[in-house]
Amino acid sequence: SFTALRDKNPALFLGVPPMTQTSYSFYVPQNNRQELMASLKQNPNPSKKWGHSYNALLGSSNRVTRVLEKFGAPIYFRVKTGDNLWDLARKHKTSIRRLARWNRLNSKSVLRVNRRLKIYVPTWRVFREVARNSSYSSTRLIALRIRVPKGGALSVIAEKYRTSVRKLMRWNKLSSPHAIRAGQRLVVGYRKASNSNLPREASVIRVPRNTTLSHLAIRYKTSARKLMTWNGLTNSRQLRTGMRLYVKAPEKIKRKQQKRIVAKKNSRRLIKVRHKIIRVRNGDTLWGIARIYRTTVKALVALNELKSESHLRLNQKLIVPYPS
Secondary structure: OHHHHHHHOHHHOOOOOOOOOOOOOOOOOHHHHHHHHHHHHHOOOOOOHHHOOOHHHHOOOHHHHHHHHHHOEEEEEEOOOOOOHHHHHHHOOOOHHHHHHHOOOOOOOOOOOOOEEEEEEOOHHHHHHHHHOOOOOOOOEEEEEEEOOOOOOHHHHHHHOOOOHHHHHHHHOOOOOOOOOOOOEEEEEEEEOOOOOOOOOOOEEEOOOOOOHHHHHHHOOOOHHHHHHHHOOOOHHHOOOOOEEEOOOOHHHHHHHHHHHHHHHHHHHHHOOOEEEEEOOOOOOHHHHHHHOOOOHHHHHHHHOOOOOOOOOOOOEEEEEOOO
16 A cells, blocks of 8 residues: 555655655565566556646646645755746746745746745645545635615715626626616625535525525525425525525425325226216215225225315215225
């Protein structure tokens, strides 16, 4: 394993070969010696992946840069006469952006000879962290919208919501600052979707601020219609901050759904038998009808999908089996 090799080779304690040595001794366990020698005999010139930039292996995103800063191995070097950022980044197999960030450089910075600079090279921990977090999706942004009040001006709205007129025009695709009307929906900013603090495994949650039913449905892998059914909502605008919300089917609804499925299966089985339709007369009960047609009350309830045994209406149609 890699841990065993690292224990036997102190030079690999950072997870990478020593960057300043051209050659060094490499120790392997005694029981793996024959396998290594056979492999070297078969492949005398193994590939040198570190001859390429590790940016191609890891990517150049900001997240990877932060992982490199946290778990990478720092390497220091001195600026020589004639060096520039482009040549240094190429020489040390990194990017100009990362080199500038790690050494707090900008476009106005002057590289002085003998100045010490640093870069970070990936270790085994870096590759593990990048692979672990590769499935994370990028941050979603939610637009914050308002209704333009009567007599509202874009400059007043920009000041109220701490933004600029230029941004409001860009977000709302306005050709002029005066191209707004009362009652118009206007985007006044964007915020990150507040999904990270929501528990995934919970069946009941508290609705966080500034979220919608559709965002909660995406978060909990369901639909807005199901959320409305489970919580007795008739309109998505009834959602309120802090209210308790079922994000999974409650036990009562599950039981009802199971009863309906069983009732439908029973009714399908019974409908295959010969049957006829009758009308409920004044004074009729399910028990009396079941007795006349030599069946049971439970069978009649299942056959007609009745909610209860006493739920009968005058002149109601009922399906009854033929008496055998």
